[in-house]
Amino acid sequence: MMEKPLTENAHILDAPEAPKQSRFIQGFHLFNQNRMAIVGLVIFVIFFMTAVAGVVLTSGQDPVFNPALVRLQEKLLPPLSRPNLETLKSHEAPKLGIYLLGTDDLGRDVFARMLQGAWVSLTVGFVAVGIAVIVGIFMGGLAGYYGQGGIRYDQILTVSLLLSGIVLFLLGWVKFGCGFFAVGIFSLILSFIAGRPKQDHFMPGWLRKTAFSFDTLIMRMVDIMLCFPSFFLILTVVALLPASIYNIMIVIGLTSWMGTTRFVRAEFLSLREQDFVSAAKALGVGDFRIIFRHMMPNAIAPVLVSSTIGIATAILTEAGLSFLGFGVPPPYATWGNILSDGKRFIFDAPWLTFVPGVAILIVVLCFNLFGEGLKDALNPKLRQE
Amino acid sequence: MDQGPGYAPAVDGGVVDFMFSFIGRSIVQKTITLFFVSVVSFLIIHLAPGEPSQIDPMNPKFTPEMVERFQKEFHLDEPLYVQYVYFYRDLFTGKIVSWKDNQSVLSKIWERFLNSLPLFIVGTLLTWTLSFPVGIRSAIHRGGIYDRSATFFSYFLISIPGFFFAYILIILVVTVFHVPVIGMETYGMGDAPWPNLFMDRIWHLLIPSVLGATGGIAVLSRYVRSQMLEVEGQDYVRTARAKGLPPDQVHYKHALRNALLPFVTMFGLILPGLIGGSVIIESIFSWPGMGRMAYEAILARDYPIILTVNFLSAVLVLVGTFISDLLYLAVDPRIRL
Numbered sequence: 001m002m003e004k005p006l007t008e009n010a011h012i013l014d015a016p017e018a019p020k021q022s023r024f025i026q027g028f029h030l031f032n033q034n035r036m037a038i039v040g041l042v043i044f045v046i047f048f049m050t051a052v053a054g055v056v057l058t059s060g061q062d063p064v065f066n067p068a069l070v071r072l073q074e075k076l077l078p079p080l081s082r083p084n085l086e087t088l089k090s091h092e093a094p095k096l097g098i099y100l101l102g103t104d105d106l107g108r109d110v111f112a113r114m115l116q117g118a119w120v121s122l123t124v125g126f127v128a129v130g131i132a133v134i135v136g137i138f139m140g141g142l143a144g145y146y147g148q149g150g151i152r153y154d155q156i157l158t159v160s161l162l163l164s165g166i167v168l169f170l171l172g173w174v175k176f177g178c179g180f181f182a183v184g185i186f187s188l189i190l191s192f193i194a195g196r197p198k199q200d201h202f203m204p205g206w207l208r209k210t211a212f213s214f215d216t217l218i219m220r221m222v223d224i225m226l227c228f229p230s231f232f233l234i235l236t237v238v239a240l241l242p243a244s245i246y247n248i249m250i251v252i253g254l255t256s257w258m259g260t261t262r263f264v265r266a267e268f269l270s271l272r273e274q275d276f277v278s279a280a281k282a283l284g285v286g287d288f289r290i291i292f293r294h295m296m297p298n299a300i301a302p303v304l305v306s307s308t309i310g311i312a313t314a315i316l317t318e319a320g321l322s323f324l325g326f327g328v329p330p331p332y333a334t335w336g337n338i339l340s341d342g343k344r345f346i347f348d349a350p351w352l353t354f355v356p357g358v359a360i361l362i363v364v365l366c367f368n369l370f371g372e373g374l375k376d377a378l379n380p381k382l383r384q385e
Numbered sequence: 386m387d388q389g390p391g392y393a394p395a396v397d398g399g400v401v402d403f404m405f406s407f408i409g410r411s412i413v414q415k416t417i418t419l420f421f422v423s424v425v426s427f428l429i430i431h432l433a434p435g436e437p438s439q440i441d442p443m444n445p446k447f448t449p450e451m452v453e454r455f456q457k458e459f460h461l462d463e464p465l466y467v468q469y470v471y472f473y474r475d476l477f478t479g480k481i482v483s484w485k486d487n488q489s490v491l492s493k494i495w496e497r498f499l500n501s502l503p504l505f506i507v508g509t510l511l512t513w514t515l516s517f518p519v520g521i522r523s524a525i526h527r528g529g530i531y532d533r534s535a536t537f538f539s540y541f542l543i544s545i546p547g548f549f550f551a552y553i554l555i556i557l558v559v560t561v562f563h564v565p566v567i568g569m570e571t572y573g574m575g576d577a578p579w580p581n582l583f584m585d586r587i588w589h590l591l592i593p594s595v596l597g598a599t600g601g602i603a604v605l606s607r608y609v610r611s612q613m614l615e616v617e618g619q620d621y622v623r624t625a626r627a628k629g630l631p632p633d634q635v636h637y638k639h640a641l642r643n644a645l646l647p648f649v650t651m652f653g654l655i656l657p658g659l660i661g662g663s664v665i666i667e668s669i670f671s672w673p674g675m676g677r678m679a680y681e682a683i684l685a686r687d688y689p690i691i692l693t694v695n696f697l698s699a700v701l702v703l704v705g706t707f708i709s710d711l712l713y714l715a716v717d718p719r720i721r722l
Contacts, residue, residue: 036537220418227422227699229657232679233429235664236691239683240433316546323548324680339549346552349522357549365544372540 011348018160024378037373043366049120054115065112066094074099074107076349102351104341110355113333115358120334121363124318125311131253133307134261137219141291143261144268147215154191158184200306219265222258230255236319238326244330259306267299285299301378308371312364319360335360404714411710415703417671422699427469430688459484467636476693485687494675494693498660500569501667501674507594509655512601519602520609526638527614536608539603547596551669554592568671593670597663616644649716653709660698 031037057064073087077080079102094109101110161184169177234251241247271277272295274307280290320338321327330337335356342352456462460471473522480639481490523532558566564585565571571585602685616622617640625639642681671677682690 008518036540066471154566158718220421224421227418227702228426228695229660229698229702231664232695232698233574235680236683236695237429237433238719240430240436240686316544319546320548323546323665324668339546340557343552346556350556353549353552357546360546361541361544365540368544 006081031373031377034373034376036369038375040366042369043362046123047118047363047366050115051118053075058112058116063112065109065115066114067108067112067333069108069112071103071107074103075105075347076357077103078349078357079110079351101254102349104338104352105349106344110352112208112340114335114355114359116333117335117338118359120245120328120332121315121318121360124252125315125367127249128252128256128314128318129307129310131250132248132257132310133365135254135257135302137264137296139221139257140261140264141268141296143215143218144265145272145287145291145295147218147240147265147269151174151212151214151217152191154187158187158191161187162311163267215265216230218261222261225255225258228255229371230322231317235324235326237322238321242328248318252317256314258312259310260303261307263302264299267302268295271295271298279376305375305378308367308374312371313365315364317366394447407714408711411707415707419699419703423473423696424469426692426695426699427472428465430691431465431468440464471639472689472692476598476696481689481693483682483690485682485685485686490689492608493678493690494697497675497678499606499675501676502659502670504594504597504674505659507590508597508601509658511594511598512605515598516605517609518601520606521613521636521641523606523610524613524617532610535606539607542599542603545599547600547663548665548669549590550599551596551666555669558588558592561597562588566592566670569673589670593666596666609648612647613640615642616640619643646716650709650713653705653707653712656708657698657701660694660701 007105010161030188042255042330058067069092071088071092074083075113077099078082080098081102083097085093094111096111101114104110104113161180165177165179165181165184167177168180234248234255237251241251280294285294318327318334319336319339322334323340324360325337325340328334328337339353339356339360342349342356346353460468463471472481477492479489482488483490483493519535523535526532555566558564566589569586569589570582571589577585617636622635622640625635630639660675664680666672667674667676668680679691679694681687682694
């Protein structure tokens with residue numbers, strides 16, 4: 001092999017040392033190359049606008065598309081069929097002149113119902129994942145940043161005394177409750193005094209020893225949550241609670257924060273050893289600012305990816321719950337319950353199954369593809385020099 | 386301690402000690418976790434609004450005296466922690482009964498479990514036999530048309546709602562093959578010749594298991610692909626290729642064997658699937674399995690069944706992670722947890 005003259009590589013020396021493009025631009029280019037991710041993003045924007053338009057057009061006293069209007073003489077019409085205007089009153093006629101997606105067994109316009117249901121899917125996805133991400137970042141941040149700080153026996157004692165005081169009080173044993181609570185406050189004061197310097201002999205030594213670290217506590221909580229079969233747990237809670245869309249959002253959110261917690265904790269454990277964090281600490285920057293201004297932007301990438309995919313999962317879960325008959329009470333339409341109502345007519349009116357099914361499929365697919373594209377765009381290994 | 390060939394005694398003793406301490410620590414830790422799971426699930430069920438005695442207020446047979454007797458019989462008038470102790474005492478002695486029909490919960494679960502088992506076995510077999518070839522082929526032909534279509538198809542399978550897919554398959558099978566698919570077997574085939582009976586059972590079994598396996602196939606094949614790609618990028622694979630070995634030998638002997646390592650541990654993680662069963666798929670196909678029983682128990686507020694299913698599935702999750710940790714220790718000497 002011929003040796004290259006040194007001068008041939010001289011341009012490398014002239015090249016600027018910092019990358020020409022900012023991280024954001026590079027990520028954007030990587031994302032742009034992923035055609036499926038772009039398609040996902042476009043579909044998401046369309047879905048978002050549909051959902052917002054759906055809320056505007058189907059709510060209020062006199063909506064443009066009335067999803068609850070029953071026209072029994074027009075039931076089970078296939079998509080794109082024309083209404084029989086002679087039998088309908090003027091306000092009952094569909095606004096578009098045709099039934100774009102057909103009608104269901106009560107003659108309700110499926111298009112209007114789909115519009116109404118889009119908003120439910122969208123909000124369930126975002127609110128549930130929002131709750132999960134907030135809880136996850138909080139717990140993961142605590143475990144990762146303060147993880148090494150131990151919890152002492154006297155703290156456990158104090159907290160359990162206070163808690164059992166409150167519980168006993170609520171259960172009706174007022175005297176016992178007040179007693180426990182008072183002892184708890186006394187122990188709180190004691191451990192507070194003993195915590196000051198030069199007071200170490202004040203309490204028995206073992207009480208001031210570390211029982212377990214904060215990290216252990218939070219990760220054990222994650223383990224406990226992971227033991228529950230998630231769909232079964234969600235189903236149980238949703239079935240026992242009064243039917244409402246907010247309950248579903250909260251329950252899905254509170255049963256899916258474990259992944260985020262693990263990601264954030266793992267990122268924080270490595271980030272807190274890095275120089276820029278030490279530098280910030282040395283400068284006297286407060287913990288809160290270090291966590292949210294310095295560390296979180298570096299730890300957010302896996303959280304973003306997993307929450308995009310989490311939205312897809314939440315939409316699927318909500319659809320499954322609606323399909324089983326839980327969640328939003330009946331006159332209100334969701335994609336899951338349109339499909340569930342239509343399943344009895346699966347051979348006579350397949351559009352009642354296919355329209356909501358395909359809609360859910362497309363939206364969930366777009367979130368999954370978008371999340372995958374985001375993962376590539378945020379992956380430092382794939383970034384070009 | 387006798388010296389086995391090839392083992393330094395100190396190391397051997399260290400490993401054995403390590404194994405014992407690891408197993409001991411795991412068991413203690415998992416028992417504590419299980420205790421908290423039992424407390425949390427008990428609290429969730431009992432603190433939710435509504436009483437099990439109010440499940441059917443319109444029933445004329447449900448007089449206040451009946452409600453009172455019912456509450457006394459199942460200790461519902463006691464404080465919560467007493468109920469907790471009663472419940473888990475009954476569970477561990479196997480005397481626990483359903484509130485709905487007074488039958489033993491454990492025997493009910495066992496009966497339903499036997500119904501769900503074929504679905505689970507066929508589904509798992511499908512998942513594990515299909516996802517490996519698909520994933521490996523995708524990794525070897527990375528970026529090609531096969532890889533890209535497999536990627537898209539697996540996203541498609543992950544994203545499709547199970548109930549929608551179920552109806553597509555039902556329409557397809559019923560209109561094309563003209564076989565009934567709902568339930569475990571066709572009603573009234575009592576004295577048909579056995580090949581027909583057998584085929585009938587297979588048809589009924591196939592579609593719910595395929596549905597149960599789709600998500601698994603999609604996820605697992607993606608995982609196989611990424612694992613395989615990672616190994617294919619290693620130096621020793623490049624060396625093997627540079628030596629001039631035939632590509633098949635490089636792929637299947639050098640790369641695949643190392644890529645398979647993480648999957649050994651996943652055997653432990655399929656264990657929890659034994660109990661859940663799929664609520665949605667079993668309700669669509671009227672399959673009398675565990676998922677359906679749990680669903681009916683939730684609707685009837687039959688707390689003993691709900692709590693027992695929950696407890697058993699938590700046990701299986703914990704046992705599953707324990708087995709997978711042990712397998713990891715066994716196959717990968719570098720790992721010391």
